[in-house]
Amino acid sequence: MSEINSIYAHLLSPSYKQEISNWLKEDVPSFDYGGFVVGEAQEVAILYGKSAGVVAGIPFFEEVFNQLECRVEWNLKEGEEFEPIKEVARVYGRACNILLGERTALNILARCSGIATRSKKCIKLKEKCDFRGVIAGTRKTTPGNVFLERFRIVEKYGMLVGGADTHRMDLSSMIMLKDNHIWSQGSIKKAIGRARKIGGFSLKIEVECLSEQEADEAIEAGADIIMLDNMKGDSLKQTAKTLKQRWAGKRAFLIESSGGISEENIVEYFSPDIDILSMGSLSQGVPHVDFSLKIKK
Secondary structure (H helix, E strand, O other): OOOOOOOOHHHOOOHHHHHHHHHHHHHOOOOOHHHHHHOOOEEEEEEEEOOOEEOOOHHHHHHHHHHOOOEEEEOOOOOOEEOOOEEEEEEEEEHHHHHHHHHHHHHHHHHHHHHHHHHHHHHHHHHHOOOOOEEEOOOOOOOOOHHHOOOHHHHHHHHHHHOOEOOOOOOOOOEEEOHHHHHHHOOHHHHHHHHHHHHOOOOOEEEEEOOHHHHHHHHHOOOOEEEEEOOOHHHHHHHHHHHHHHOOOOOOOEEEEEOOOOOOOHHHHOOOOOOEEEOHHHOOOOOOOOEEEEEOO
16 A cells, blocks of 8 residues: 555554455355456456545555455545546456455445545644634444445544544543433533542543533533533623633633534634534534546556
């Protein structure tokens, strides 16, 4: 794999290669009838980018074809933007193997690139408006099994390539206390206390707050991150400002805004008092980038 083309490839655990094997197995559980038709002649297939976007997912695309004894040459670097129709890469190998990996590879690349493209658009808006906070994804990623099994890694990878923060990868990455956790303990203070006992010094605690009063309670109890959930407009910005002023020099914490933030309205949430904007829309309802793989005639 070319290091110049895969900027985050070394982040990936080797286990992703087994996931690729599983996805290929799911796609061809018995006979590859189409592969029999095309045969084993050595061919070249061209990967075309048919809609504008950011290329992301190169390690996954390459691994599909590595496992099928094919070679990929890239014309674009990972993270690079392109306009259609662009020759993005070429795949060399036996015709049957190229077509065997085609759909799995394209599905991964299209989804990952779609997430990177949306992430990049939001980052550009952040830079244009000189917002100093973090644009982050969420855990609203693809669940399931078989082809969807552990597809979260592809989606989080796309966020990174697009310039966004991945937020927590899973439930073990950070302690996030939402309404159900707080309800079970009877108060924010009790929930944080219980979480701190098991999380120790190494895990941050984030608390979902629906009001300024709840935020104060969470800050007093030692929360590291205050999520102002579903607050909007002037109310959100004023609450964030008030909290930062009230606790200045007394407690260190970050303020996160979440709920209903999209590419279309993200600018409305930019504020010097907000440290993180988390967006489920970075991975939910994202248009895929359109790619096709055509054997050269």
